[in-house]
Amino acid sequence: MKLKLWMVILTVVILLGVLLLVILPANSSEEVNQENVNINYDKLDEVVFDVKTDRVKRGNLLLYINANGIIRAIDELELTSNISGVINTINIYEGKQVNKGELLIGLDDREYEIALNDAISKVTDAKVEYGFLVRESTNDTTVNPKAKEYLDQINQLEKDFALGKVDEAKYNDLKNELDMKLIFTGAKREEVIQSKSGLTGAINSYKRAKLNYEYTKINSPFNGSVGDFDLVVGQRISAGQKLCKLFNNSTLKIDIGVLENDISKIRIGGSAKVEVPSIEGEYFNGRIVNISPYIDKETKTCKVTVQLQNPSNKLKPGMFARVLLETENLNNRVLIPKEALLVRDKRNLVFVVENGLAKWKYVQIGKQNDQLIEIEEGVLPDEEVIVEGHYTLAHDAKVRVIK
Numbered sequence: 001m002k003l004k005l006w007m008v009i010l011t012v013v014i015l016l017g018v019l020l021l022v023i024l025p026a027n028s029s030e031e032v033n034q035e036n037v038n039i040n041y042d043k044l045d046e047v048v049f050d051v052k053t054d055r056v057k058r059g060n061l062l063l064y065i066n067a068n069g070i071i072r073a074i075d076e077l078e079l080t081s082n083i084s085g086v087i088n089t090i091n092i093y094e095g096k097q098v099n100k101g102e103l104l105i106g107l108d109d110r111e112y113e114i115a116l117n118d119a120i121s122k123v124t125d126a127k128v129e130y131g132f133l134v135r136e137s138t139n140d141t142t143v144n145p146k147a148k149e150y151l152d153q154i155n156q157l158e159k160d161f162a163l164g165k166v167d168e169a170k171y172n173d174l175k176n177e178l179d180m181k182l183i184f185t186g187a188k189r190e191e192v193i194q195s196k197s198g199l200t201g202a203i204n205s206y207k208r209a210k211l212n213y214e215y216t217k218i219n220s221p222f223n224g225s226v227g228d229f230d231l232v233v234g235q236r237i238s239a240g241q242k243l244c245k246l247f248n249n250s251t252l253k254i255d256i257g258v259l260e261n262d263i264s265k266i267r268i269g270g271s272a273k274v275e276v277p278s279i280e281g282e283y284f285n286g287r288i289v290n291i292s293p294y295i296d297k298e299t300k301t302c303k304v305t306v307q308l309q310n311p312s313n314k315l316k317p318g319m320f321a322r323v324l325l326e327t328e329n330l331n332n333r334v335l336i337p338k339e340a341l342l343v344r345d346k347r348n349l350v351f352v353v354e355n356g357l358a359k360w361k362y363v364q365i366g367k368q369n370d371q372l373i374e375i376e377e378g379v380l381p382d383e384e385v386i387v388e389g390h391y392t393l394a395h396d397a398k399v400r401v402i403k
Contacts, residue, residue, distance in 0.1 A: 047397075047398065048398045048399065048400050049358070049389060049392075049393060049397055049398065049399050049400070050389055050399070050400050050402050051351075051353070051358070051386045051388060051389035051390060051393075051399045051400070051401060051402070052386070052387055052388035052389060052401070052402060052403075053353055053384045053385060053386050053387060053401050054336075054337050054340065054384075054385060054387045055381075055382055055383070055384055055385070056334060056335070056336050056375070056379050056380060056381050056382060056383045056384075056385055057334075057335050057336075057381060058332060058333070058334055058335070058381045059332075059333065059335055060329055060330060060331050060332070060333070061329070061330040061333045061335060061367060061368075061369065061372055061374055062326060062328075062329050062330075062369060063326070063327045063328040063329070063330065063367060063369055064273070064324040064325050064326050064327055064369060065258060065262045065265065065266065065324070065325040065327055066322065066323070066324060066370075067256035067257060067258055067304070067322075067323045067325065068256065068320070068321070068322055068323065069254040069255055069256040069257075069306075069320075069321055069323055070254065070255075070318060070319070070320060070321070071252050071253075071254055071276075071315055071316070071317055071318065071319045071320075071321050072252065072253055072254070072255070072317050072318075073224070073247040073248050073249055073251075073252060073253075073317045074248055074250075074251040074252060074253055074307065075222050075224060075246075075247070075248035076245070076246070076247050076248070076317065077221065077222075077245065077246045078242055078244075078245050078246075079104070079218065079242070079243045079244050079245070079246055080240055080241060080242055080243060081107075081215070081218065081237050081238070081239060081240065081241050081243060082212075082215040082239060082240075083107070083112070083212055083215045083216070083239050084236070084237065084238050084239050085107035085108055085109075085111075085112075085216060085236070085237065086107060086108045086234065086235070086236050086237075087105060087106070087107060087108075087231060087232070087233055087234065087235050087236075087237065088106055088107065088108045088233060088234075089103070089105065089106030089233070090104075090105055090106075090231065090232070090233055091103055091104055091105070091106075092104045092105070092226045092229060092244065093226065093229065094226060094227060094228075094229050095225060095226065095227070096225065096226045097223075097224075097225050098220045098223070098224060098225070098226060098246070099220065099223050100220055100221065100222050100223050101219050101220060102219060102220045103217060103218070103219055104218050104219060104220055104226075104243075104244070105218040105231070105243060106216065106217055106218070107215075107216040107217075107218075107237075108216070109213060109216035109217075112209070112212050112213040112215075112216055113213060115209045115212065115213070116206075116209040116210055116212075116213045118209070119202070119205045119206040119208075119209035119210070120206060122198075122202045122205060122206070123199070123202040123203055123205075123206050125198075125202070126198045126199035126201075126202035126203075127199060129198060129199070154175065157171065157174055157175060218243065220246065221246070222246070222248055223248060223250070224246045224247050224248040224249070225246070225247050225248075225249055226244050226245070226246060227244065227245045227246075227247055228244055228245040229243070229244035229245075231243060231244075247317055249310055249313060249315070249316070249317065250309070250310055250311070251307060251308070251309055251310065252307070252308055252309075252310050252315055252317070253289070253305055253306065253307045253308075254274065254286070254305070254306045254308075254321055254323055255303055255304070255305050256303075256304050256305075256306065256323050257296070257299060257301030257302065257303060257304075258301055258302050258304045258325070259300065259301055259302075260295045260300050260301065260302060262327070263291070263295075263302045265327040265328070266288060266291070266304065266325050266326075266327060267288065267291075268288050268289065268290065268291055269287060269288060270287065270288045270325065270326050270327075271285070271286075271287060271288075271326040272285070272286040272287060272288060272306045272308075272323055272324060272325050272326065273285060273286070273323070273324040273326075274286050274306070274308055274321050274322070274323055274324075275321065275322045275323075275324070276315065276319055276320070276321050276322075277320060277322070278319060278320075279314060279315075282314075284308050284310075284315065285308065286306045286307055286308030286323075287306065287307060287308075288304060288305070288306055288325065289305050289306070289307040290303075290304070290305035291303075291304050291305075292304070304325070306323055306325070324370075330367065330374065333366070333374045334374065334375045334376075334379070334380070334381060335372045335373065335374060335375065336350060336363075336372070336373055336375055336379065336385055337371065337372065337373075337385070337387050338368065338370070338371055338372060338373055339387040339388065340373075340385040340386065340387045340390075341363075341365070341373055342390065342391070347362055348362065348363050348364070348365055349361060349362045349363060349378075350363055350378070350379060350385045350386070351385065351386040351390045351393055352379060352383050352384060352385055352386070353384045353385075353386060353399060353401060356398060356399065356400075357396050357397065357398060357399065358386060358390070358393045358394075358395070358396070358397045358398075358399045359395065359396070360393075360395050361378050361379055362378055363375050363376075363377065363378030363379060364376040364377040364378055384401075386399070
């Protein structure tokens, strides 16, 4: 009896389970269908994509070579002292603009002034001695007949050396030999007397003392600005010590390396555009002033120098620059911005806007630079091509042009 009761209960449970499996999916299906009823699939076609456009233009396409370099001043000099001394005058500071000939640094000149006066005194003494010797030699006016022969040989030697027939070493040996012979003929009596009296040596000492005295005043050799300066009054400097750097920033130059395959495309006097990453949105015009006569065997590049003016003083020596060297100017070409071109299935295409719809057009491209592409076939001037927001567009997609 108990067994029959247990089987009845099990049968009821199984029936309830089957009933639930039938009812629940039906309800779920009804809910999904209800949700689908609420979706308006027609609105999916009303999606509008925001894009930016530019017009196809007819104009000139400038082709150029890219290269990088460091800006340098046209005149850049490290000033050093020719003598030792103590600084007593400073007329410069870091960044000061100076003119050619302007006094920059002065050294204590008292010691050099004494040496100069002493040299002047010795010249006077030597002149007196020279006068006595000249008076004694006035009675001896004989000149060896060989003097003219030696003079002719010296003149011929000078001509041969100028024409390159005699090398420098041989020229010096023969010249010294002929000079000695000429002295003993009496033809160079005046020089002998000057040497014997000490006048020649005194004059040389005077010139050296005068030069050292002038070295106590350090003047600017050209117009420029001062850099790398940190000296003070009272500081002792040595001969050859660096004092400061002087830069002429009014004109700048950039040395760049151009690949050997591109050298034939440029020429001296050709135009160049200079872009400095630290100065955004501005180009500077330059020109090619020098092309090296050889190719570096390691880098396979040729050194090219570009020169440019710097009236606003925005550019500084040491700045990194990107240089565009003009190679060719193609006239009257159909051009699009480089951003407009897309490649799909290995074919070049652009999107144009027609009546609010994006229409793709396959194009045949020609030459290009970093900004523009020549179009040989596919679009016409004044058509509106999409340059932004077109990577995911499809043909006939609705678009809205934003500025």
